[in-house]
Amino acid sequence: MLDTLGQYETEIWQAIGETFVMVGVSILAAVLIGLPVGTLLFLCRKGNMLENRFLFSTFNLLVNTIRSFPFLLLVVFLIPFTRFIIGTAIGTIAATVPLSIIAIAHYARLVEQSLLDVPKGVIEAAISMGASVKEVIFKFVYVEARSGLVLGLTTSIISFISYSTIMGVVGGGGIGDFAIRYGYQQFKTELMIYVIIIMVILVQIIQFIGTNLSRIIDKR
Amino acid sequence: MLKLDRVSKSFSTFQAVKSVSLTINQGEIHGIIGASGAGKSTLLRLMNLLEVPDEGEVEINGQQLTSMNSKKLRQVRKSLGMIFQHFNLVANKTVYDNVVIPLELANYPRAERRSRVMECLQFVGLDSLMDKYPAQLSGGQKQRVAIARALANKPQVLLCDEPTSALDPSTTADILTVLENINKSLGVTIVIVSHEMEVIRSICNRVTVMADGEIYDTVKCKPTGILNKENSPKYFVEQLTKDVEIDHA
Ligand SMILES: Nc1ncnc2c1ncn2[C@@H]1O[C@H](COP(=O)(O)OP(=O)(O)O)[C@@H](O)[C@H]1O
């Protein structure tokens, strides 16, 4: 087994690198855009600070639609959009576009749910102190919801890794694609097993870090 | 100094407050009492526009809250403290960090924040617990933190919604003593909502009785003083067996 591995060392490292790029960009998109979108969903919901039926329904529908697409179809469906943004729909960088879109929708929903768990009374106290919407979010809501936000991101990252494994269809590469091309199509089962082991270890590590971090920062 | 003029508030079709007018005078401890669901909390929350009235006006020191833009309203809220039955502290912040929040919101000079927080914590007798989190405190201690937080910006008025209803009798007496102190030594006007007659009678100078969203009557009264309730097991047993043949089961 180690022989076969040695033989494919460069390819494996390259595949791992591609996976890191795809998942890394997804995480960035989730935090930079998914977090604000989830917060907006929370704020616009009925009875909340910026109650707005139109905005809420629009974003709610958008998030639901993206999340209900079978991911493979979403990738294909987004090809024209990806080409428009990146210039090509093929390759690792192009693959980050559909991944980021699903990442945003995925994390936004988890963010919304975490924020809804913050006790209404805390928000009321904040408003009674004269806090603005921005201050309520940053000084109260995010502080109270932080362990949920971390756990949600952990779950999301693990999903992103899973989504990234099918990006071979648009030449995105990554270890999922490596396992299929070399392990499955060239009948080198041990390579496939090796990749699965890498993935299992990776997911364990991420879950371990996420669970512990969320516990450490939870003082409730 | 605080005036409600024919304020009404409905939740969908239910009218919780029906055209109520009420004036709170500078320096008084004003009680609001009534049965559950009478509209006491809603009336209190109308005073800082936590509930926006459907009709009527809210005025503080001659400024009309109901016609203010949101920025001005936030400014006014900083001079109105509020405490709640369930304390509503930020559980992920320490005692110190909870009390410093209103100072941050008010852009209080950075260098003076610490001493102001300590001053407020000393006032409620909690300066030694500044690094604890709310989950590590008793109910009475949590309410003291909430009081310190409400005092940080030197409010003119302190609005209290059932501040002792989650506390045992002896802790209730402690908290009432703190509130009375705030009124006497800091000159803060206090509005206190409670369904407990004893709480209201002990410290209020004037009491509004509410029923079905309306004011039934407002009466002047002489505070009876805070009875220092005992908390010892011996006291509980005495109370339980008073007037009864002693029978230790
Ligand atoms: N946000 C709300 N939505 C719907 N109904 C409410 C809301 N707040 C209060 N109510 C109703 O208004 C009435 C008065 O409530 P409240 O002011 O809390 O009474 P009290 O504090 O005297 O017990 C109650 O019947 C309550 O169910």
Ligand SMILES: [Mg+2]
């Ligand atoms: Mg109430």
